[in-house]
Amino acid sequence: xxxxxxxxxxxxxxxxxxxxxxxxxxxxxxxxxxxxxxxxxxxxxxxxxxxxxxxxxxxxxxxxxxxxxxxxxxxxxxxxxxxxxxxxxxxxxxxxxxxxxxxxxxxxxxxxxxxxxxxxxxxxxxxxxxxxxxxxxxxxxxxxxxxxxxxxxxxxxxxxxxxxxxxxxxxxxxxxxxxxxxxxxxxxxxxxxxxxxxxxxxxxxxxxxxxxxxxxxxxxxxxxxxxxxxxxxxxxxxxxxxxxxxxxxxxxxxxxxxxxxxxx
Ligand SMILES: NC(=O)c1ccc[n+]([C@@H]2O[C@H](COP(=O)([O-])OP(=O)(O)OC[C@H]3O[C@@H](n4cnc5c(N)ncnc54)[C@H](OP(=O)(O)O)[C@@H]3O)[C@@H](O)[C@H]2O)c1
Numbered sequence: 001x002x003x004x005x006x007x008x009x010x011x012x013x014x015x016x017x018x019x020x021x022x023x024x025x026x027x028x029x030x031x032x033x034x035x036x037x038x039x040x041x042x043x044x045x046x047x048x049x050x051x052x053x054x055x056x057x058x059x060x061x062x063x064x065x066x067x068x069x070x071x072x073x074x075x076x077x078x079x080x081x082x083x084x085x086x087x088x089x090x091x092x093x094x095x096x097x098x099x100x101x102x103x104x105x106x107x108x109x110x111x112x113x114x115x116x117x118x119x120x121x122x123x124x125x126x127x128x129x130x131x132x133x134x135x136x137x138x139x140x141x142x143x144x145x146x147x148x149x150x151x152x153x154x155x156x157x158x159x160x161x162x163x164x165x166x167x168x169x170x171x172x173x174x175x176x177x178x179x180x181x182x183x184x185x186x187x188x189x190x191x192x193x194x195x196x197x198x199x200x201x202x203x204x205x206x207x208x209x210x211x212x213x214x215x216x217x218x219x220x221x222x223x224x225x226x227x228x229x230x231x232x233x234x235x236x237x238x239x240x241x242x243x244x245x246x247x248x249x250x251x252x253x254x255x256x257x258x259x260x261x262x263x264x
Contacts, residue, residue, distance in 0.1 A: 001135050001178070001227055003028035006084040009076065010034050011063065011120065014041025016189030017139070017236075018089030020220035026054035033076050033083070035061040036090060063090045063116030064108070073123035086124050087137040087227070088117050093195035094154040095264065100198040106153040109196065113157035118164055125168075125177070133176025137227060138165055142185045142240065146247040146254060149263040154195075169232070178230045182223055183244070185237025186213035192264070207264040214238050 003025045010025075012018030013034035019041070022034050026049040034049070034056060036042050042058045049056040057079065061072045077083070091113045096105065117138055128134030143151050144158025162181060169179040192207040219236050226234030235241050247254040 001085055001230055003030045003224075003228070005029065005031075007031040007080055007082055008033070008085040008087060009083050009124070010087045010089065011061070012036055012089030012091060012139075013045050014038035016089070016191065016216050017184065017187060017219050017223065018087075019045045020216040021087060021089065021223055023048050023052065024217075024220045024224045026052040026056070029053050031055045031080065033057045033059060033080065035059040035072070037062045063120070064111045066115070066119050069116065069119045070123060073120060077124070077127050082127065082131045083124055083134060085135040085137065085227070086121065086128075087135075088120065089139050090116070091139060091157075091191075092154075093151070093191050095150050095192065095195045095203040096198035097150060098152045101152065102198075102200070105196050105198070105200050106156075108200065109153040110157050110160075113154065114160045114164075117161060121165075121168070125172070128177060129172070129175045133178070135178045135180065135227065135230065136165065136168070137180040137182055137223075137234075139182045139184065142183060142237070142243060144181075144183065145244055147258065149258075149261060151263070180227055180231055180234055182226070182234045182236060184219060185235075185240035185243075186210055187216055187219045187237060188213045189216050205264075209240075209262070209264060213240075 008030055010018055010022045013022045014036035022032055022045055032049055032054055039060045046056045046058050059072050121136055138161050140158040140161050143155040147155050165179050186209045192210045193204055195203040197203045222236045
């Protein structure tokens with residue numbers, strides 16, 4: 001994917017990796033649609049994008065609202081005509097044990113991290129096929145590849161993205177649709193602060209694991225490299241990515257480690 005003079009829609013662009021990827025792409029004079037539920041954060045990202053010489057449209061969009069996803073995507077497509085890349089970062093995490101988590105919290109996490117993401121992809125896909133192709137990127141996680149304490153619904157929502165988007169790719173390679181699944185490890189963002197606790201409230205803390213992760217800016221450079229190369233899976237992070245190889249090649253070691261992992 002060439003970022004110059006192409007049009008990209010980036011969700012979760014008010015903060016963290018979505019914001020940093022939008023800013024990184026804007027250095028290439030692209031056209032950007034950025035969305036998030038946080039209007040003030042979106043405007044702050046938009047002014048940096050403009051300073052970098054790219055065009056930008058902001059859309060406040062709650063990814064748990066399926067009607068809003070339909071309406072906003074129709075409006076955006078009307079406005080810009082085509083979307084070359086839809087890169088989805090909006091998401092929430094979890095900090096609660098299975099035994100303490102009411103089913104409503106599981107639904108909320110699936111609604112934003114899975115149903116919202118597939119709804120937006122479905123809304124944009126027909127136009128991408130009609131224009132001759134496009135790139136879809138979704139943000140999974142290391143815990144989209146294996147289970148992790150305090151993340152049951154979050155891990156499940158990210159696992160679901162792999163099954164869905166690998167299937168979408170298998171059906172649509174012939175339509176020149178490319179899919180990149182981003183797999184971050186631990187990145188210094190606000191994700192743990194806004195994670196749902198057992199009461200469904202914000203957990204409110206920066207986890208030690210998060211605080212020791214790579215910066216969102218460094219993550220964005222790794223992501224953009226992977227997107228440019230149109231890699232099917234893009235690993236993002238530092239030494240914590242080793243767990244992926246342990247899970248894949250030494251599953252019995254993973255099962256021993258999983259009970260000892262520090263989840264915060
Ligand atoms: N940071 C990590 O270590 C890590 C690791 C693996 C995967 N990820 C994934 O990476 C993605 C980006 O997260 P991040 O780490 O950059 O965290 P972040 O800074 O919290 O960014 C997430 C963004 O998504 C937005 N958002 C949350 N719920 C939304 C909703 N219902 N509708 C629209 N926007 C919503 C947030 O808005 P508010 O500011 O209003 O909450 C925030 O701007 C997420 O999908 C996350 O699961 C992160």
